[in-house]
Amino acid sequence: MIRFDQVSKRYTGPREAWVLQDIDLEIEPRELVFVLGASGAGKSTLLKLVTLEERPSKGRVLVNAHDSSTIRGKQIPELRRRCGVVYQDFRLIREKTVHENVAYVLRMTGVLEPETIQSEVRRVLTEVGLFAKRHEFPQNLSGGEQQRAAIARALVHHPSILLADEPTGNLDPGMGAEVVEILKRVNRAGATVLVATHDLGLAERYADRVVQLEFGRVRRDERRAVRVRPPGDEFRRDA
């Protein structure tokens, strides 16, 4: 469960501004929520408040048992490991292969047995349809493939929350749809998924719930009926 209690966020410095104001929001486990808004509406900041990359200026954020107002610095890595994060620009480690990028997160979480690492990486890369390209370096992959690698990295340690910040922003519509389908499947497998996007069409098509931000405030919070997926809309798997 993720809860925003009267959360406001103000950036200081030369570009001082309130980017979020008085956000009250509760996201239930296993929800697929699209946070919709124009550039500068506060979507990315909202996601960053979940992993405490940013701290609220006012109010508090509750993520499972973690409370932003009382959490200690040493507990933050633990909170972040419960989340998977996917970025618009993928943020893969360029000097590591796809396999190594994904395995890195496992090692970070204390999984050290080579056999376990191999099988977990194989599982997640197969899931996102990228196993065949496991030995490629990120720069040799297409944008869609890089994003799928980033999703694999975000999922390999079984996070209960997946945050995707403009995951289709750098992709053409076809690849974007593929990526969102993967996110949807992750959600169906039991994870809470938050997707920040400025793409209204994407949100309308895939979201179970749309939270629209405007100038840092929630303008619309709408739960949608669960839709039946159109036929022939299956994921492509290449492995």
Place this chain on the structure above:
Amino acid sequence: MKQLEFFLAEAWEYFRRGKGATVATLIALTAVLFLFALVLVATHNVERVADRLHTREGISVFLSPGLSATRVEALATQLRGFGEVAEVRVVDPDVALAELEAELGGFSLEETFGENPLPHTLEARLRPEVAAGPGRISGLAGEIRALEDVDDVVYGAEWMERLERNLGYLRLGSLVVGALAALASGVVLFTTLNLVFVGRRETLRILDVVGATHEFIRSPFLLLGGLQCLFAAALALLGVLLARGVLATWLPDLAFLSLGGSALFLVGSFFFGLGASYLAIEPALRSLESGPDELLR
């Protein structure tokens, strides 16, 4: 163990990626540690000489010319009666002359003077506790000088005192050089590790965001710094060993650091590297989490 293997592999990766900077660091560290090792070896050798002189510390008692062998032996016995004296050797004038002429490269003193100019000498070796205290030696020398048929008493206390004083300065110098070496090594490590850190900042930022602990991010850097110092220390010792080989022609008795001393130098360098790397990396690590990241906003 597997975690350590992983961190070592990462440290090697950091070394490999930042090859230019890390090799330059290694050279700089080696140069600094070489100088430090040289000073340590010099101090070690002077200490050895001082120790040896301490144990050899003695008094030369020159007797009046023309004494009979019986009288000389009687004086030797009298000297042995002093509690401070461990051993007395009677040096016959002929033996002393032969030794002196040999030291002078075969120059004949007897031919020059027409006779052996050297008197009987008693070489008194002192007990170590007496030898360690120059004040006690001078008191003893005064007592011996007062004996009948004793011409002169010569001892090296004043010289020893000067050596002790200089040895003190040398030890202090080692400490100063050690501190300077530590400072220089620290600056070198600080600069390089920060360069490596900046070069990998984006990667480290990603690791931080996906939940890596600071220990996880920090460990390869600590190992990199520690191993660089260890490797540089080993090269420095090798350099000193080679230098000793060259100097052995002129100073055959020149000693290298003891095995324990060498091990301490290596282990100390490694732990110094770890510590310096920790201090170098900590502020950079904190900067990962401080304030909004424009790239990620």
